Amino acid sequence: MLNIKTIDDATINQRVYQLNLGPQHPSTHGVMHLLLTLDGEVVVKIEPIIGYSHRGHEKMAENRIYEQYLPNPARMDYLSGMIFNHGYCMAVEKLCGIEVPRRAEYIRVITSELNRIASHFIGTMDYAMGLGAITPFLWGWDDRENILDLLEMISGSRLTYSYGRFGGVRNDITKEFYDGTRKFIERLRSRFWDYENLINQNVIFIKRSKDVGVITKEDALLYGVTGPTLRGSGVKYDVRKHEPYSVYPEFKFEIPTRKEGDCLARYQVRMAELEQSLNIIEQALDHLPPGPVRAKVPRFVTPPEGDCYVTFESARGAAGFYIVSDGTRVPYRIKVRAPSFSNLFVLTKICPGHFLADIVAIFGSIDVTVPEIDR
């Protein structure tokens, strides 16, 4: 007869127990594994375990030429692929000294900001779903769908774009895209009212978010937190403004910040950023310069020996590409700074003392993408 002793006396007499939240769990955004030590429903200790979706993107770079690596960055942070694609192109251009036409820069900004909106929709609405509100998620999904359609129109793909090329973008935007984007801006502006009524002022939503998972300013800086999570803690830092790249200095936009540092603050920062991104897109469409969208670049780039680091604001924070070149057509090493990685580990500091249900909320409010952490 099968006789397996699962629980020994020592374990039963212990007050605390362990719970594996993930890697297969509805609200761990993919394959995140959080090992919780619980006392009843209160978390005593939290241990994020990463590596479930490690695909070796950094190592892959050492075996292929720069052009062949173009599809990879979008597959790291699959929710803001356009921004990562943009970042990688910038890094190679800096290494080779390629000048990018202004029209291409504008198009890159438009697509990046559209992608940021799509990503923030997932960040905010997924957070709402973590609290048990399913409707906002589908509303956000509906609006995000418009962006995916627009980006599909010009790049051919819906999620993992490789639209950028060294020295520009693959092709010019069409009139259809231009008009569609205008229409989308109109539509989304009219939708903010709905979101305001459905969630932003929802009593239970505020009760669940306020004073939950407070990241103090000091903790945020100590753990290297960036992006909306950092701005929710009252630090006004945005790479687009403070270490400007591309043509961002030409646009007028605010950096929304909140002082509280709780889940609600992070949520509000993201919702406010949607409007700022819309402003940027509108300005870019208004002043879209004519001209070519791609510089004259050799078919295969061969950067000189040396290294460069380019940082940019992804939807999750300050991301960066560090490329070391040994003067061949293949990079010697590519290192990616993934904002989700630093943002994730602040969990270990803020989660203890919260309820199990709050862990899902806090994890959702930090908005990490697991493939970006593992790469």
Add this chain to the structure above:
Amino acid sequence: MNITQLPYIKEIYGFLGSDVMSGLVGLLIIAALVPLNVAALVLAERKVAGHIQLRPGPMEVGPHGILQTLIDAVKLLGKEMVTPGLTDKPLYWLSPIIVVAPAFVGFIPIPFSPLVQIKDVNVGFLLIFAFSSITIISILMGGWASNNKYSLIGAVRAVAQNVAYEIPLLLSVMPIVMMTNTFKLGEIAQAQSGLWFIFYQPIAAIIFFIATTAETNRAPFDLVEGESELVSGFHTEYTGMRFSLYFLAEYTNMVIAAALFTTFFLGGWYGPVLPGAVWFFAKTYFLLFVVMWMRWTYPRIRFDQLMNFAWKVLIPIALVNLFITAIVLKVI
């Protein structure tokens, strides 16, 4: 020919008496009505959810997807009933069976119209409340027997939640009993031929509605299932027909709760023109719609907030309401 004149039937009839016979027939009707009602409700839920979420809901099976739940039921019947290793097998097996029983009993004293009522039991709604407490035992059994931490947390939450919310539930109904001097649901409904009790007891009505929503584990009080943190709560490990029995019980309990609210506060079968039963069902289904509407609009509240809400808000208000009613009745 009168069926009661047949030799065997006559003998049985004479032995059991008309009371038992009508009870048996009633139970048979319930047994037919409950699953059909649940099938309709599940479809309604999915349609309501769909339209709230800017999508049409199920559309494939039958016109506008009205046969979707039948197909789902067939699918669930055909599924393997997985029993995970190291479960407490008898409890695991019994739990979904026990959960359905009180759901069926709950229909017995409900007056659908002055004529359509299986039995106006003299303990009335106490019978429903007493039997609905059995649901919790079966949830605890299922959660414990599953040998899964998520199930166990869900089950423990269920017990705490149901114990907490049964008190305001009973306290909110007591003023009605004091006003009508009866536990019989038929008589309570009859007493509302004039003004409905929701106008006499608006606070009690609100408390009753909230408490029944919590008792039936519906959003925003669905912490027992809370899929964002507990996967599926107490029925995480249940599959196939066992899972659907839990589902059946949940929806039937919803119907009973709505029917009770209709009887207590919305005047039961009273309404102009249309026959009583139609009014009763119309009111009940409107309430069920409100419950669905709430589910798809509100997030889930947290466990400590839930308990605080019951003990610190609902119970004191219900008590005060009870006292005021008592004083007013005494003075009048």
